[in-house]
Amino acid sequence: MYKILMIDDDKSFLNIYSRIIASNGYYVQAKTNIREAMELLDKENFNIVILDVVMPEMNGVDLLKKIKEKNSEQLVMMLTGEGSIAGAVESMENGAYTYMIKPFEIDQLILNIKKAEEFLKLNDENVKLRTQLNDMTRNMEVVGSSEAMNSLKDQISQIAPTNSSVLITGESGTGKEIVANLLHYNSERRDGPLIKVNCSALAKNILESELFGHEKGAFTGAIATKKGRFEMATGGTLFLDEIGDMPYPLQSKLLRVLQEKEIERVGGTKTIKVDFRLICATNKDLRKEIEKGHFREDLYFRINVVPLVTTPLRERKDDIIPLMEYYLDYYANEMSKSRVKITGQAKRVLLSYSWRGNVRELKNMAERLIVFSSGADIQEAMLPKEIRQPIRTDEEENGSLKNTNLRMAREQFEKQFITETLIKNNGNITATAKELEIARKNLQAKMKHLEIDRTAVKQETEQI
Numbered sequence: 001m002y003k004i005l006m007i008d009d010d011k012s013f014l015n016i017y018s019r020i021i022a023s024n025g026y027y028v029q030a031k032t033n034i035r036e037a038m039e040l041l042d043k044e045n046f047n048i049v050i051l052d053v054v055m056p057e058m059n060g061v062d063l064l065k066k067i068k069e070k071n072s073e074q075l076v077m078m079l080t081g082e083g084s085i086a087g088a089v090e091s092m093e094n095g096a097y098t099y100m101i102k103p104f105e106i107d108q109l110i111l112n113i114k115k116a117e118e119f120l121k122l123n124d125e126n127v128k129l130r131t132q133l134n135d136m137t138r139n140m141e142v143v144g145s146s147e148a149m150n151s152l153k154d155q156i157s158q159i160a161p162t163n164s165s166v167l168i169t170g171e172s173g174t175g176k177e178i179v180a181n182l183l184h185y186n187s188e189r190r191d192g193p194l195i196k197v198n199c200s201a202l203a204k205n206i207l208e209s210e211l212f213g214h215e216k217g218a219f220t221g222a223i224a225t226k227k228g229r230f231e232m233a234t235g236g237t238l239f240l241d242e243i244g245d246m247p248y249p250l251q252s253k254l255l256r257v258l259q260e261k262e263i264e265r266v267g268g269t270k271t272i273k274v275d276f277r278l279i280c281a282t283n284k285d286l287r288k289e290i291e292k293g294h295f296r297e298d299l300y301f302r303i304n305v306v307p308l309v310t311t312p313l314r315e316r317k318d319d320i321i322p323l324m325e326y327y328l329d330y331y332a333n334e335m336s337k338s339r340v341k342i343t344g345q346a347k348r349v350l351l352s353y354s355w356r357g358n359v360r361e362l363k364n365m366a367e368r369l370i371v372f373s374s375g376a377d378i379q380e381a382m383l384p385k386e387i388r389q390p391i392r393t394d395e396e397e398n399g400s401l402k403n404t405n406l407r408m409a410r411e412q413f414e415k416q417f418i419t420e421t422l423i424k425n426n427g428n429i430t431a432t433a434k435e436l437e438i439a440r441k442n443l444q445a446k447m448k449h450l451e452i453d454r455t456a457v458k459q460e461t462e463q464i
């Protein structure tokens with residue numbers, strides 16, 4: 001129920017009007033006293049405030065300013081006497097929604113309240129849409145300018161405006177869903193819906209009714225008619241993720257839909273026209289699935305009109321640091337923490353790691369680093385153990401270090417040895433120096449030179 005606060009020094013006006021407004025389905029509070037009205041505004045949220053411009057205690061426009069100072073979004077309607085048009089103008093300049101000149105018919109006031117209600121609803125809707133749009137654009141933020149990434153972006157901009165079916169293949173976490181988003185939002189269908197279905201997440205019989213919809217009573221539990229995703233995607237794009245996991249019998253049904261561009265709901269007899277652009281994604285090798293008899297070859301040709309491939313992170317190392325920096329900033333901002341930098345040594349570790357979970361794994365690691373961050377730069381010792389395992393080359397396996405000299409090898413060893421001793425001693429410098437049998441000052445100088453951060457080591461110890 002919409003809540004209205006009326007502030008006016010005219011008691012009899014308030015009495016009559018507030019009752020009539022309430023009888024129209026609104027919750028109304030009426031105050032002649034400004035202090036009481038302000039106290040009430042502090043305690044309760046009102047959708048609309050109706051305020052008299054001329055009041056003995058305080059000028060209504062000044063009161064309007066006060067209300068707006070507290071809550072700039074507050075919707076305020078001003079009431080003025082015939083002699084105070086200037087006040088009405090000033091009110092509008094100070095953010096009033098509208099003004100009405102007394103005397104007026106009560107119907108006129110009710111009509112204005114209804115209009116204000118409509119305005120507030122639209123405003124709410126607008127805020128919701130804006131948040132959705134932010135989510136959407138965030139999910140489309142594409143970081144990376146490696147050769148592979150640039151070539152992918154070029155292909156997307158060429159393919160997006162067409163209506164052709166696209167098959168996106170690539171390892172898990174390489175950004176296939178982002179590519180699908182980009183294809184849709186850069187196409188002529190961008191104002192239509194983008195409907196996503198994960199074919200591996202639903203049981204076979206549920207997937208069928210999800211895609212085709214069902215009529216009321218089609219099966220136990222079908223208590224109402226439901227539109228399927230094919231229908232919902234009409235005018236837009238249908239994104240079938242993990243298409244390689246679509247059950248075989250359903251594959252023939254999908255093929256028929258693609259050929260005939262019409263469907264029948266489960267348990268229905270009516271033919272319904274559908275019109276969507278199809279984008280599929282998989283991390284499976286569909287040709288192998290065809291050989292194994294798990295995937296229909298005719299469907300493969302139908303969905304694979306334009307193939308797009310996302311490259312694993314380990315094959316586009318140029319993107320690793322920009323992605324890590326982007327997500328560190330992103331999570332620092334989201335958690336209201338300070339931004340952090342990555343030290344050279346930590347960058348080397350990030351670059352030599354294999355990233356089997358690709359960008360998803362990297363993003364999760366960035367989030368974890370920020371959760372534990374005290375604002376210090378990201379040191380090698382702060383990175384999870386599994387990624388700090390040195391990647392050993394063939395030469396290293398044979399006992400020699402590639403691309404290094406005696407000084408670098410010694411520093412590498414010293415760094416590892418000192419870090420481990422610091423962890424053992426909970427980051428305590430004196431205890432570590434004692435165990436290493438070197439002077440405290442000497443240890444501090446070495447730590448500085450080797451970029452070892454004691455706070456990071458301490459955090460590492462706490463996490464263990």
Ligand SMILES: Nc1ncnc2c1ncn2[C@@H]1O[C@H](COP(=O)(O)OP(=O)(O)OP(=O)(O)O)[C@@H](O)[C@H]1O
Pocket residue numbers: 139141142143144170171172173174175176177178179241282283310323359360363
């Ligand atoms: N180039 C990129 N820039 C920024 N973020 C990215 C990029 N690529 C992927 N991501 C992010 O990594 C996560 C995984 O990406 P996405 O879900 O698109 O991968 P996927 O290939 O569809 O994975 P799966 O096969 O497991 O469904 C998402 O949170 C996505 O926002």
